[in-house]
Amino acid sequence: MNTPLRTRRQLMALAALVASFAACDNDPPTAAGPSPSPVALSTPTPAPLATPDPNATPASCPPLTRWSSGIHNITDGDTKPVPWILVGGHVLIDSTPLFNGRPCNAERDSCGGRACEDPRGAVWTLEEGNSPAQPRGDGYQFRIGPLVPGFHRWRVCPRADAQDAQGHPLVTGESACTEGSFTPLAEPPEN
Numbered sequence: 001m002n003t004p005l006r007t008r009r010q011l012m013a014l015a016a017l018v019a020s021f022a023a024c025d026n027d028p029p030t031a032a033g034p035s036p037s038p039v040a041l042s043t044p045t046p047a048p049l050a051t052p053d054p055n056a057t058p059a060s061c062p063p064l065t066r067w068s069s070g071i072h073n074i075t076d077g078d079t080k081p082v083p084w085i086l087v088g089g090h091v092l093i094d095s096t097p098l099f100n101g102r103p104c105n106a107e108r109d110s111c112g113g114r115a116c117e118d119p120r121g122a123v124w125t126l127e128e129g130n131s132p133a134q135p136r137g138d139g140y141q142f143r144i145g146p147l148v149p150g151f152h153r154w155r156v157c158p159r160a161d162a163q164d165a166q167g168h169p170l171v172t173g174e175s176a177c178t179e180g181s182f183t184p185l186a187e188p189p190e191n
Contacts, residue, residue, distance in 0.1 A: 061116035061164050062100040065173040069095040069142075069156045069180055077146065085184045090145030092136070093180065095122055095156050115165035118158065127179070128153040153181040 072094035076082045085091055096103045097117055104111035121139015129152030133144040142154060157177035162170040 057113045058111065060168065061104065061111055061114055061170055063171040063173060064097055064099055064116075064158055064162060064176055065101055066098040066176050067095055067122050067156050067158050067178055068098055069093050069154070069178045071180065071182070072141070075145075082188070084188050085147065085182050086188065087149050087184045087186050088146050089184065090143060090147065091152075091182065093124075093142040093144070093154055093156070094137075095140050095142075095178075097122070097158065116170070117165065118162050118170065119165055120159060120163075122156045123159055125155045126152065127155050128181070147184040149184065149186065151181065151183050153179060155179045 070093065071085075071091055073092040074082055074085055075090045075092075076086055077088035079090070082089065096105065099111055099116050102108070102111075104114065104116040117140075119138065121135060121137070124133070124135045124139075124142040126133040126144060129144070129148070129150055131144050131147045131152060133142060133154070135141065136143050142156065144152060144154065155177055156179075158170070158172045162172050164170055
């Protein structure tokens with residue numbers, strides 16, 4: 001007679017088991033036990049300040065390979081900008097020294113922060129032409145005019161004792177000079 005009681009207990013256990021499986025299919029599981037406690041974070045240690053690298057700025061300038069030049073500005077006799085070089089007007093030549101073929105100045109730094117331009121500027125000459133001429137812009141520009149008729153040719157070269165802004169000698173290329181030329185027109189061309 002124990003058999004029916006035992007069967008009944010087995011059936012009840014089986015029913016409980018089936019009910020628990022059914023509950024797993026329909027309800028999300030819940031976590032039992034206490035909720036996790038917050039984790040204490042350590043205070044971050046500040047990163048050390050970067051110290052300047054004494055080798056960041058080169059110890060010397062690269063070779064001065066070319067002192068480039070070109071017409072920067074053209075004005076007429078009344079100092080108004082014009083597109084043509086005219087007798088009675090002026091021409092302003094501007095220059096940039098190139099170190100290993102690249103400029104190293106306030107406009108374009110190609111020398112790692114080192115001031116390589118000679119603060120005295122360049123040596124300018126008017127090789128041909130009878131117009132007055134004078135260096136300007138701390139020796140980096142050359143103004144020619146008032147222009148007289150005839151062919152004009154200028155030349156710009158590094159100084160024989162070229163030096164950087166700290167007074168250290170610069171190595172210069174053998175053909176670092178540049179030249180340019182123009183012939184002023186007597187009248188503006190007609191359109």
